[in-house]
Amino acid sequence: MFHSSLKIAWRLLRRSKGYAFINIGGLAVGMAVVLMIGLWVWDELSFDRSHKNHERxxxxxxxxxxxxxxxxxxxxxxxxxxxxxxxxxxxxxxxxxxxxxxxxxxxxxxxxxxxxxxxxxxxxxxxxxxxxxxxxxxxxxxxxxxxxxxxxxxxxxxxxxxxxxxxxxxxxxxxxxxxxxxxxxxxxxxxxxxxxxxxxxxxxxxxxxxxxxxxxxxxxxxxxxxxxxxxxxxxxxxxxxxxxxxxxxxxxxxxxxxxxxxxxxxxxxxxxxxxxxxxxRLVRLFAMAGIFVLLLACINFMNLSTARSEKRAREVGIRKALGSQKRQLLYQFFSESVLIAFLSLMLCLLLSWLALPFFSSITGKDIRMPLTNWMFWLALFLFTLFTGLLAGSYPAIFLSSFRPVAVLKGVFKTGRANVLSRKILVVFQFAVSVALIIATIVVGKQIQYAKDRSSGYSRDQLVEVPMYTRELYGHYDVLREDLLKTGVVYNMAQSQGSITADYGGTTDISWPGKTPGTSPLLMANRITHDFGGTVGWKLVKGRDFSRSFSTDTSAIIFNEEAIRVMGLQDPVDQVVRYSGKDYRIIAVAANIIKEDPFKPVKPTLYTLDYRGVNSVMIRIRQGANMQNALARIEQVFNRHSPSSPFDYKFVDDAYAAKFAAELRIGRLAGFFAVFAIFISLLGLFGLAAFMAERRTREIGIRKVLGANVLQVWTLLSKEFILLATLAFVIAAPLAYYFMNQWLDNYSYRIQISVWIFAIVAICIVAVTVFTVSIQAIRAALMNPVRSIRTD
Structure with a gap:
């Protein structure tokens, strides 16, 4: 029975090549998306599971x-x-x-x-x-x-x-x-x-x-x-x-x-x-998005299968008249959908193999298919079987429910319920696509908003070199002099760690007017002379540390956020006590983003200290050849620190890495959006083609009676445009709500503007019109004599 069912299913696919192509292509793309996202989710969920004691x-x-x-x-x-x-x-x-x-x-x-x-x-x-x-x-x-x-x-x-x-x-x-x-x-x-x-x-x-x-x-x-x-x-x-x-x-x-x-x-x-x-939260979100993309592909199968119901109705009627039971018909229709699913699996594996390098670059992981793992193949088999049964469930139940008497008499009609369900599924497809497009745009705008935020210093041409050994301590001035002589270094200084991270804080600080019992945490940074000139920070008030003032070893600079937290008015020249020592405030520096660019800057203090530093900041001259400049700087470092390798990093690269998580979210959202739109449009194209074919005779009669191309185009396109518009109306407020919830996780965030929705609405209607128009115009230009003769 199974063998004969597959033979019948195969013959049907060969007879309806366009239908088979759309269904197999759509399912293959949906399955490939789920396969890739499944591999990523599994990698995330299995993190640290290689340690046998991970539960303890x-x-x-x-x-x-x-x-x-x-x-x-x-x-x-x-x-x-x-x-x-x-x-x-x-x-x-x-x-x-x-x-x-x-x-x-x-x-x-x-x-x-x-x-x-x-x-x-x-x-x-x-x-x-x-x-x-x-x-x-x-x-x-x-x-x-x-x-x-x-x-x-x-x-x-x-x-x-x-x-x-x-x-x-x-x-x-x-x-x-x-x-x-x-x-x-x-x-x-x-x-x-x-x-x-x-x-x-x-x-x-x-x-x-x-x-x-x-x-x-x-x-x-x-x-x-x-x-x-x-x-x-x-x-x-x-x-x-x-x-x-x-x-x-x-x-x-x-x-x-x-x-x-x-x-x-x-x-x-x-x-x-x-x-x-x-x-x-991200794992759950994108696992759900992967499932939705698969559902879109399954919906294509359901829509096209039920749309072709009139072509299968006579077959069902004859089978029932010859004694076939509903159970046998269900078996036949499920066999067809499962066959299509397994044919889709072969294309899915090819698409996944081709797309995995790109997908790995999006996720920042080296994701591969575990082809030697039998559990992978078992999971893939069960997943494909489930997909075939899911995609074929509604068509199988719908087609096997036809009444043979009505069908054989030629009075069979699909009914409003079937048409309504098909419309609902199309609306669902486009609603998911609209939501993903809006999410992609919002994430992109949020990332750009944070990138446009002033970092408080100049990252261009700025290089950091860690101090691994003690060789540079004690003769830093000689190193500085030799580097400046190269002509490629504009300025340099030392600091406590990287400028793109915070290193330790203190509550051991008091100031005039401090509220008793309060101890705000301030980030503490040790720096050397020329730090401000090297990184290009901005002083809101006062002056920078200077070699001209021997008293600057007891001087301190706060950022704007620290002054706000401390509640100081006219802070310059006021004396604070920090770590058991009195310091005089000489300046207020503009806030520098050292940690998360999406969050407020932490209150920070800076003191002059040549002992507690472990990083060298170097500003390379504008216009200097970077490769040549680094080679000359390395020569000087190797002379002064022969036991330590010359490791360096560009500050702008380190700062850009702070956006990695959000960029990954944006790229994944875009990845899903592209495939969701592709699957939806593929299904829409197939559905429009079938509807045009079904109404061929009607179109021919209308043209004979004087209808022009525009009227025929309107006849076939109007319904799909209305469905796409309805999908936008449903998806837009939901997308706004959930993306607003996501943005609430950030202290520094955008407000979702109306133009985002306007652009998405225009785009979704435009691609719908374009996709449907291919079939509508083709039908409208057909010779009416041939159209009327069509069965």
Whole structure:
């Protein structure tokens, strides 16, 4: 029975090639979209699942409340690790670590910049590292280091890496005690090339040694492994007030909680104590969008199948008259739809293979089809079967319900219900397309709005060079002099970290008129002379730091937001007390965007300090050849810092990276919109062609009676234009509501303007008119004699 049903279905497809092309093409595109978005969703949902303990691993965070505002930080005091290990029975292991960053690794004549981490000995076992050589407990040796397989290959080539020695930042001598398999791309630890013993970090970094027993020094990460069956929520509740019980910090309230590894990637935006949302919203949104695109393709199949019902009616009537039961007819029609779905699958796989590189560039991931995974093929088979059954469900039920007597007598009519349902489905298709187009435009406008926002400094020709070793400290002035002599450097300065990020804050500040009991958090930045001239910041009031004033070591500059928060009037020359020392305000700087360009700038202070800096800012002269300029700058750096590689980054590139998440949303929305429109128009084209064919005789009679081309075009196009207009009327307010909700996540946002809807309305009607006109004009120009003779 199955074989004969497929043979009949195949013959029908060969007989109706246009119908088959539209249905197979539409379904293939819809299935390809779902396949690609499914691979992306799976990659996102499987993040960190490569760690066998992912359900028991957690990272310590704290919510700090001050002045009615909450801040969330994963910076912990070192003593908290020992406290959790020894006093809480629900914790199996805990490990304090540094933050991962780049270090200079030297071995013989090789000099590399690699990302690394310093951790207490339990971390490798907690992460269930897959060891190629050695074991996960090797960090009990003070000078031991575990390296990744890729680092072993890069550093030692074909030599055996075990027991090999190398040097970190020209300070630490370490020995390879194990080689682990590189972390996968969908791991939070991806890119970490080595893990070294924690005690080495305290030996290298004086602030870490100072903080060993300090509860108020929050500069480190803490990971914990919970025992089986322990609730992360209950454990978070137990550790919540550890800091408050030890001390009562004035003006703010720190509360600890544990953030489970399962939520690190998708739930990273905290909305309250131990509560979070995040990327999961995007995953849900685009998973739903993928389903809608598939529905559009299925709707095409339903519409064209039911529109052709009159052609299949006689077949159904004869089958029923010969004794076929409804169950057998349903089986036949479902066989046809499933056959079309599996034919679509072959085209779907080809389209996906061709489109995946482009789709990967949109998502920022290397997404591939797991062709060797049998689960993938099983899921694909079930998905295709489901698609075929879904697409064929309404046509099968509709066609199998025909009454044979009415059909064979020639009095069969499809009925208003069928026509109405077809119109509803067309409206749904266009409504989804309209909503996606509006969403794409709104996201694009929001991104451009933030890009047009003044960053507060000049990013053009600005380069940052990190200071990995101490070689540049103490003779920076000589380096500066030599760089300026090259003629390619306009100005330069040092700063505490990158200008595109914040590094630490303080509440230890008081000023005249400060309200007792309040301690606002201000970002603190150490800079050197010429910082303002190098980055091109703007001073609203006062003067910049200057070598002409020896007292500037006790001078301070605030940004506009800090002055607003502090409530200072005429701030210049007022004295504030910061970190136990008096400083005189010499200027107010315009706000500089260092973090999220969609959020308000944080209150920030700047002090002159040549000791606490670790980055060199260089302004290259306008008109200089960039490649030549960087080569000359590298020569000077290599003379002054021979043990450190010359790594640099362009500030405008780092700033552009801040828009990556929003750009991804916009590109994905555009991706869906393009395919939604394509599928909708493909279905509209097929439906218009069928309607024109169905009314061929009527058109011929009308032309004989004097109808012109415009009247015939109006006859065939009017209904579709009305349906497209109705779809816009339904979709526009819904799109406005949901996009307004999305924009509410941003402090710095656009207002959705009317012109967006006007443009979309014009475009949707225009493409509808164009698509339908192809068939309408073709029918209108047909010879009326041939039209009247058409069966």
């Amino acid at each position: 691993l957690a990272q310590a965070w704290q919510m700090v409340s001050f002045d009615g505002n909450n801040g969330y930080y994963n910076s912990m005091p070192i003593p908290l690790g020992e406290e959790l290990r020894t006093k809480y029975t629900g914790i199996e292991a805990a490990s304090i670590t540094s933050y991962p960053r780049d270090y200079v690794v030297m071995q013989d004549k090789k000099k590399l910049t690699l990302n690394g981490l310093f951790a207490e000995p339990d971390l490798p076992a907690m992460l269930t590292l897959e060891m190629n050589e050695g074991n996960v407990h090797a960090l009990t040796d003070k000078h031991a280091v575990l390296i990744s397989a890729s680092m072993a290959k890069t550093l030692f080539g074909k030599e055996a890496p075990m027991e090999q020695a190398f040097r970190i930042n020209d300070k630490l001598d370490v020995k390879v005690a194990g080689v682990y398999k590189d972390f996968p791309g969908n791991s939070s630890f991806n890119g970490i090339k080595f893990i070294a013993n924690w005690s080495l970090y305290t030996q290298m970094e004086s602030y870490a040694a100072y903080a060993l027993d300090k509860w108020d020094e929050n500069s480190f990460q803490l990971f914990v492994l919970m025992k089986n069956g322990v609730s992360v929520d209950q454990l978070s509740e137990q550790i919540r007030d550890i800091r408050m019980k030890r001390e009562n910090p004035p003006g703010y309230k720190p509360q600890f909680f544990l953030h489970p590894m399962n939520k690190w990637h998708l739930y990273s935006d905290f909305t309250g104590w131990a509560k979070s949302e995040g990327l999961i």
